Amino acid sequence: MADASYPDNLKYHPEHDWALIDGDVATFGVTWYAQDALGEVVFFDPPEVGTTVTAGEPYTEVESVKAVSEVVAPLSGEIVEVNAALGDAPEAINDDPYGEGWMVKVRLSDSSEVGALIDAAAYEAMLA
Amino acid sequence: MPDVAELRRTPLHDRHVAAGARLVPFSGWEMPVQYEGIREEHAAVREGAGVFDVSHMGQVETRGPQAEAFLQRALSNDVSAIAVGGAQYAVLCREDGGIVDDLFTYRLxxxxxxxxxNAANHxxxxxxxxxxxxxxxVELRDAAGDWAMLAVQGPRSRDHVQAIADAPLPARMEIATRVLAGHTCLVAGTGYTGEDGVxxxxxxxGAGAVWDAVVLRGATPAGLGARDTLRLEVCYPLYGNDLMESRGPIEAGLGWCCKEETGFVGAPAVRAVxxxxxxxxLVAFEMTGRGIARQGNPVIGGGEVTSGTMSPSLGIGIGMAYVPTERSKPGTEMAIDVRGTQRPAVVAAKPLYRGPDA
Structure with missing residues (x-):
């Protein structure tokens, strides 16, 4: 498992999720802190393309050996792509939370919500 | 969840913090759930040796001329069969047969x-x-404050403990006084992982010195997370998950440790069942598709999952569940409602894990 990191190019939700915003589509995943708190991820069932997600509400689940945890959407919209590879290799969420461990891509329904997310420095300050 | 400040700490708390353990509330105690990772600790116990702090567990000492007769009345097993230096597993039942606790008793x-x-039941x-x-x-004494407790488990565990002991270790299901790392201890050939150990x-x-000595010899510190996956793979029931006051020992598959002829409390009810x-x-199951069933998930057609996890040794979702007797035979297909999704599983023979060569 890599050391703690919080890339500057991402936006963060206080429920330990990140969003990489590219125009009106954003990629979602969980932060280094979240995967560390979960422990070894052993199961991820990707949600379905076409599902509507709402900022601040759970849109999927991730399971460690011990427990099931909900994953919260940092922004609202419709899922347009899922990381199906996590179905067979959920450990990527631990090994590479900002890369191979991405979960879904979402077409945003309200780009003004981006303003409510925090940057890496603010997220790290929140964890401290 | 209770305030962390109210949680009790074991004598090994500083060791856990120093080792980077993740500490969680468990039965009123602050206990290590994992150090490096559950799967790594699980593998250490299956392949080598792990050491667990189980100091949260309680002890009750019984002494006096009628100690045996009293325990025979209280416990489900035949206490008269325990030799001095022996150990025995039993349940403590209510009058209606419901399980109050499951316990090991040692005759000192x-x-x-x-x-x-169990800590939660003490x-x-x-x-x-x-x-x-x-x-x-008889004289009953709450001895929980007298003892710290370590479990050293795995195929190499006896070697590590023997190396710090003053005399040969007791055999499986026996107990003896030994000096370990300079401290007088009770050493028992028991455990709850499905591996050999003490x-x-x-x-x-003395707990810190014993802990340090077995870790130095090569035992891997292991937390409650691995303890749970290890015991579940070999289908040892856990109180609060698989055992409860609303169900009895026959349902739980613990009829082997109930000797109704001894007249223990609850014996007539147990005999009737x-x-x-x-x-x-209580059956063991394996998931046959994707997913992991968890405690509380309903079984379609009746019953409920009482324990469920991803098996580190088998690489599949496993668990235990109460199901209607007519659907309890190994090979019977099950469907489990995992938070709204029906996932397939099959009743499997116990234990689920049968060793590295199985």
Whole structure:
């Protein structure tokens, strides 16, 4: 498992999720802190393309050996792509939370919500 | 969840913090759930040796001329069959047969026994035992404060403990006093992982030295997370998950440790269930598709999952569930409602894990 990191190019939700915003589509995943708190991820069932997600509400689940945890959407919209590879290799969420461990891509329904997310420095300050 | 400030700490707390353990509230104690990772600790116990701090577990000491008669009345197994230096597993039942706790009892001397309780049940057990003891010439003592407890488990565990012991270790299901790392301990050939190993009861002051010595010899510190996956792979029931007051030992598959002819509290109720056959049984299952069933998930057609995890040794979702007896045979297909999704599983023979070569 890599050391703690919080890339500057991402936006963060206080429920330990990140969003990489590219125009009106954003990629979602969980932060280094979240995967560390979960422990070894052993199961991820990707949600379905076409599902509507709402900022601040759970849109999927991730399971460690011990427990099931909900994953919260940092922004609202419709899922347009899922990381199906996590179905067979959920450990990527631990090994590479900002890369191979991405979960879904979402077409945003309200780009003004981006303003409510925090940057890496603010997220790290929140964890401290 | 109780305030962290109210949680009790074991004598090994500083070791856990130093080792980077993730500490969680467990039965009123602050306990390590994992150090490096559950799967790594699990593998260490299956392949080498792991050491667990189980100091949260309670102890009750029974002594006196009627110690055996009293325990025979309280516990489900045939206490008269325990030789001095022996160990025995049993359940403590309510009058209606419901399971109050599951416990190991060690006979330390002809009229002196030590019974190990689950942390969450200790006070409840003690109250029940004290109530029963009024009719016997025995002295019951809450000995939980006397003992720290370590479990060293795995195929290499005896080597590591033997290396710090003053005499040969007791055999499986036996107990003896030994000096370990300079501290007088009770060493028992018991455990709850499905591997060979020992459990060590020592004074709280000596626990750190014993812990350090076995870790130095090569035992991997292992947390409650691995303890749970290890016991579930070999289908040992856990109180609070698989055992509960609302169900009895026959349903739980613990009829082997119930000797109704001894007249223990609850024996008539247990006998009635044994003779009539239980309406439901605790079965082991394996997921046959994707997903992991968890405690509380309903089984379609009746029953519920009481334990579920991803098996580190088998690489599949496993668990235990109460199901109607007619659907309890190994090979029977199941569907489990995992938070709204029906996932397929199959009833499997116990134990689920049968060793590295199986």
């Amino acid at each position: 001397a002809p009229d002196r026994y030590l019974t190990v309780t 006070e409840k057990d003690l109250a029940r035992l004290r109530g029963l003891a009024a009719d016997f010439d 459990e060590i009861l020592c004074s709280p002051d 044994r003779e009539a056959g239980p309406a439901e049984r």
